[in-house]
Amino acid sequence: MDTTVPRVTERRVHVAPLGHEHDRIVEPLRRHGADVVYLLADAPDREGDRGAVDFAAADADDPADTRVDLDGLTDYQHDAWADAAAFADVRALPVALADVYDVLGVTTTVAARHGASTADGDRLFANVSTGPRIAAVGVAIACMIVGARPYSVEPETHYHDVDEGPLTAGVAETVDLPIYPMDAPTRDQVAVLGRLHDRTDENLTTDKWNLIEWARQRDLAFLREAGESRTAKYRALETHVLSPLRDRGYVELEDVGRSDTVRLTETGRRVYFAFQHKLDET
Known part of the structure; x- marks a missing residue:
């Protein structure tokens, strides 16, 4: 020790x-x-x-x-x-x-x-x-x-x-015991998991634009330098939030018409609860 x-x-x-x-x-x-x-x-x-x-x-x-x-x-x-x-x-x-x-x-x-x-x-x-x-x-x-x-x-x-x-x-x-550094989900990623959790509890679906508008209202970090174009905002959401969460099995995407519905997996729900304290950090 x-x-x-x-x-x-x-x-x-x-x-x-x-x-x-x-x-x-x-x-x-x-x-x-x-x-x-x-x-x-x-x-x-x-x-x-x-x-x-x-x-x-x-x-x-x-x-x-x-x-x-x-x-x-x-x-x-x-x-x-x-x-x-x-x-x-x-x-x-x-x-x-x-x-x-x-x-x-x-x-x-x-x-x-x-x-x-x-x-x-x-x-x-x-x-x-x-x-x-x-x-x-x-x-x-x-x-x-x-x-x-x-x-x-x-x-x-x-x-x-x-x-x-x-x-x-x-x-x-x-x-x-040896220490191997491991990445936790970022504060923005935890916030999005929480948004999906709340929407699921209300039996509401969530697409990418809904997440972008919600994130913009809350000034989440991944949108601050994305620019004003709709394409740039989608790219920022995918790069900084959805792609890492999807790779880890925390969210799933489903094609519905012309939009993608983002769904929280059971693992994602449990990870949200494990790291929701990050939302209290300044």
Whole structure:
């Protein structure tokens, strides 16, 4: 794990799924001086959009106000929460750990709140060892997108009855994982995904010119230097928004008469929720 000395104003922020573990959650936080910890507590049926974070609830002093299902936690999960809170500011977030887009969205939203991808933001670390495999994938992808440091924690011993005790015990080693930069959708692309989502909810179709007019009213960046010609605006929409989204399988185009209808795919809908926090960025 990166142990270089942080700036005076910089905090070490950790994200860790609150899975069937205790030591692998708590000990890396203690050893590496975590200042703020976000525990991702499993909530498969949670209310709210996937990837959304209620920071006001997470900051609540009373755990009962965090929207985490406290009755669904084991005694050792409660202990992990309490033990980490003895030396760090712990905030628990309900997350569907079996939904990679929810884990991805929540982690990138936390990163955005702490400015983790900016020069003067906090330093973000993420534990990929303490939840189900899907959660590990979501956390790891989020780290690639925001440039955070993922780490893996090797246990000293393994157990098997997670109803009776944690899955593992002790910490033999904490291992840094490689970082591979990954592009997230741009703010304009997320905005267009949101427009398509809203239109779909209203059972309305959307063509390219509808998106251009909507984007012009909202001064989206991809149109600012496109010029006044209709052809140039179509070209800007295709180059900067639709082509990348279509290549990734987030939208589909259907020829209807003389226009193209743009449709949001299920993957695109989930990606929108994972990255909708970008619309709040200035």
